[in-house]
Amino acid sequence: MTRRTSKSARALLRGPIVLSAPLHPIFVHFTIALTAASFALDLVGRVLGQSANGPSTGPAALWALGAAVIVTVGTLVTGVLSRMRAPVGNGPAHSYLRVHMALGPLFFGLLLVAFTWRCGLYNSVSVVPWSYLVLVAAVCAIMTVQGYLGGELVYRFGTAVEGRYRALPIEHPGPRPCRPLVSMVAVEPDRA
Amino acid sequence: MSSPGEYGCGGTRPSVTPFIGITGYQWLLILAAVQAALLMPDAFVGHYRSGFTLRAQYVPFVTGTLLVLSAIAAAVVPHTPVVTRIAVIAGSLALASGVVGAGYHHWYGIATKPGGYHWLLHHLMHHAPPLAPLALSTAGALEILAVLGISGTAEIWGTSIRVLALTVVGIALVGAAMQAGLLHYRGAYNNAAMYFPVVVLPLAAAGVFWNAGASHNATVHVIASSLLWIAFAGGFFGAGMHLRGMDRQMGGLYMGVAAILDAPPAGAPLLIAALSASGLIAMELL
Numbered sequence: 001m002t003r004r005t006s007k008s009a010r011a012l013l014r015g016p017i018v019l020s021a022p023l024h025p026i027f028v029h030f031t032i033a034l035t036a037a038s039f040a041l042d043l044v045g046r047v048l049g050q051s052a053n054g055p056s057t058g059p060a061a062l063w064a065l066g067a068a069v070i071v072t073v074g075t076l077v078t079g080v081l082s083r084m085r086a087p088v089g090n091g092p093a094h095s096y097l098r099v100h101m102a103l104g105p106l107f108f109g110l111l112l113v114a115f116t117w118r119c120g121l122y123n124s125v126s127v128v129p130w131s132y133l134v135l136v137a138a139v140c141a142i143m144t145v146q147g148y149l150g151g152e153l154v155y156r157f158g159t160a161v162e163g164r165y166r167a168l169p170i171e172h173p174g175p176r177p178c179r180p181l182v183s184m185v186a187v188e189p190d191r192a
Numbered sequence: 193m194s195s196p197g198e199y200g201c202g203g204t205r206p207s208v209t210p211f212i213g214i215t216g217y218q219w220l221l222i223l224a225a226v227q228a229a230l231l232m233p234d235a236f237v238g239h240y241r242s243g244f245t246l247r248a249q250y251v252p253f254v255t256g257t258l259l260v261l262s263a264i265a266a267a268v269v270p271h272t273p274v275v276t277r278i279a280v281i282a283g284s285l286a287l288a289s290g291v292v293g294a295g296y297h298h299w300y301g302i303a304t305k306p307g308g309y310h311w312l313l314h315h316l317m318h319h320a321p322p323l324a325p326l327a328l329s330t331a332g333a334l335e336i337l338a339v340l341g342i343s344g345t346a347e348i349w350g351t352s353i354r355v356l357a358l359t360v361v362g363i364a365l366v367g368a369a370m371q372a373g374l375l376h377y378r379g380a381y382n383n384a385a386m387y388f389p390v391v392v393l394p395l396a397a398a399g400v401f402w403n404a405g406a407s408h409n410a411t412v413h414v415i416a417s418s419l420l421w422i423a424f425a426g427g428f429f430g431a432g433m434h435l436r437g438m439d440r441q442m443g444g445l446y447m448g449v450a451a452i453l454d455a456p457p458a459g460a461p462l463l464i465a466a467l468s469a470s471g472l473i474a475m476e477l478l
Binding site for chain 2: 080083084085086087088094097098099101102103104105106108109110112113119120
């Protein structure tokens with residue numbers, strides 16, 4: 001009875017739709033695209049001498065940054081949930097993961113600072129100041145480091161992927177020996 | 193948000209400036225709700241760890257939930273008398289329960305523990321955090337001030353709402369620095385980033401008090417707001433470091449509740465960010 005209750009509670013928590021894919025890598029792309037687009041739009045606006053609330057780039061940059069703030073909440077939450085499901089032992093993968101986790105909230109905090117600043121510029125008729133662009137460039141730099149660390153975790157260490165994907169149908173010319181599975185702990189190619 | 197220069201010497205400060213269409217008092221209410229929402233999970237973890245041995249350990253969740261609901265309602269419909277009255281009551285309850293909670297933490301965390309005051313540092317570090325309940329009082333005080341401001345009260349005992357809000361934020365920042373200093377001392381300052389709250393928060397508090405006393409000085413305004421922005425961003429940095437600290441436990445976050453129970457409090461640095469945001473709102477919008 002207790003077992004059945006806990007099973008149904010778990011099913012209730014999981015929701016009506018069960019997604020087999022991890023959600024964190026899905027959210028991440030929106031965060032990256034929207035933040036980078038906002039920076040690029042403001043930079044173009046600055047170079048072209050358009051005002052912060054100018055005819056085209058200004059509002060687009062502001063809305064892109066606002067959307068990035070909203071989406072990044074999902075990115076952070078799904079990131080923590082992904083970590084809670086990923087059994088990563090001590091080793092290089094865990095070191096990468098710890099830095100990735102430490103930088104995530106810092107990125108979000110700076111994104112909030114940038115968004116608040118950008119909202120303050122909304123009614124400004126002057127161009128976006130360089131100091132603001134430097135801040136958003138720093139945010140983008142942290143985002144790049146995050147992307148690199150996340151990429152390493154998935155593509156190099158196979159975190160949340162190894163053993164969970166369906167193999168692509170590849171035609172082999174003949175029988176070939178099975179490649180041993182690389183553990184997430186024994187990660188470095190030279191050791192493997 | 194207006195630039196600091198606009199309020200130069202002799203300038204007049206607008207009574208309530210909106211930001212993204214929301215007035216300063218409404219922002220204060222939202223931030224009070226955020227603070228209460230952030231402190232409740234940490235309080236739950238701490239009280240769960242001690243086994244909820246006292247019924248009083250449930251109180252912060254009752255008053256905290258009331259505060260969150262009433263503050264959001266007051267922010268959404270700010271000029272409804274019933275809602276504002278309930279918000280003042282909820283704020284007062286949170287304020288009182290925080291003070292009483294601090295007394296409980298002192299009594300059960302130090303006074304009645306073996307060794308009592310002779311083992312003061314040990315008890316301060318390893319038992320109920322002495323200043324943590326006052327975070328609820330801070331949220332309650334900010335809610336009351338915001339609701340009074342919305343109702344049209346400009347001053348209380350001859351002091352403006354703005355100065356009172358800044359004073360509350362300044363005192364809370366000092367308390368947060370002391371609590372963080374104590375708990376980071378328990379953590380042996382094993383990471384240089386652990387010095388951040390004990391250095392930046394007192395400076396930010398000093399800036400806030402200075403600004404409260406010299407609101408028309410543009411230089412003071414820039415210094416104080418810069419320090420608060422640093423504290424704000426630092427709060428998020430701290431949240432990341434606390435997450436990292438959770439993951440440093442045996443098995444990391446994969447162990448779920450076990451890692452969370454033994455790890456640094458996840459919401460505490462974000463509470464500092466919310467406090468700093470309250471200070472910025474009081475300085476810029478009130």
